Amino acid sequence: MPTEHTEVQVRPGIEDDLKSLTAIYNHYVRETAITFDTAIFTPEERRPWLLSHPEDGPHRLMVATEAETQQILGYATSGPYRPKPAYATSVEVSVYVAPDAGRRGIGTLLYDALFRALTGEDVHRAYAGIAQPNEASERLHARFGFRFVGTYREVGRKFGRYWDVAWYEKEL
Structure with missing residues (x-):
């Protein structure tokens, strides 16, 4: 397990990361309402998701x-907000931190790198949906x-109950 003082690097994701990224995501699928997916994924099932995030754009x-x-300690993504063309300048963002890497500022490092990477892109707004309650994400x-x-x-039903999702926006 990484220590509190371990140096962390942030870089674009690559195909070699797929197994670890899938394991992190599956933790949240199995254990939390942070994502509304209800069945775990294989790395092969997640490959299209990974390939939809190139190093530019x-x-x-x-x-x-x-x-x-x-x-891998965590990851952050920006993806399409909605599929219709008029939404092309809006992105939905999310961050997932490995269960044993929480409370180390990993989410902050990831979002900092993500928003720097989006500078200069044709993106007007970022949106984030946060299943409630989730004070740390807020x-x-x-x-x-x-x-x-x-x-x-x-809006979502998981683990036998309904969950609210609070929506947040940021101008880019």
Whole structure:
């Protein structure tokens, strides 16, 4: 397990990361309502998702690794907000941190790198949906200038109950 003082590097995601990224995501699928996916994925099933995040353009994948071991500590993405053409300058962003790497500032490092990577891209707004309650995610998004715009009540059902999603936006 990485220590609190381990150096962390952030870089674009690559295909070799797929197995680790899938394991991190599957943790959140199995254990939390942070994502509304309800069935775990194989790395092969997640490959199209990874390939939809090239090293340039508005849809990015940034990966945090422990510098010495290259262990993946988390990732952040920007992806299409909605599929219709008029939404092309809007992205939905998210960040996932490995369960044993929390409370180390990994999310902050990832979002910092993601928003720097989006500078100069034709992106006008970033949106984030946060399943409630999730104070840590709300604090992270506030730190990056996101503002609350509304809540979809009981929009998702997982683990036998309904969940609200609070929506936040940030001008880019």
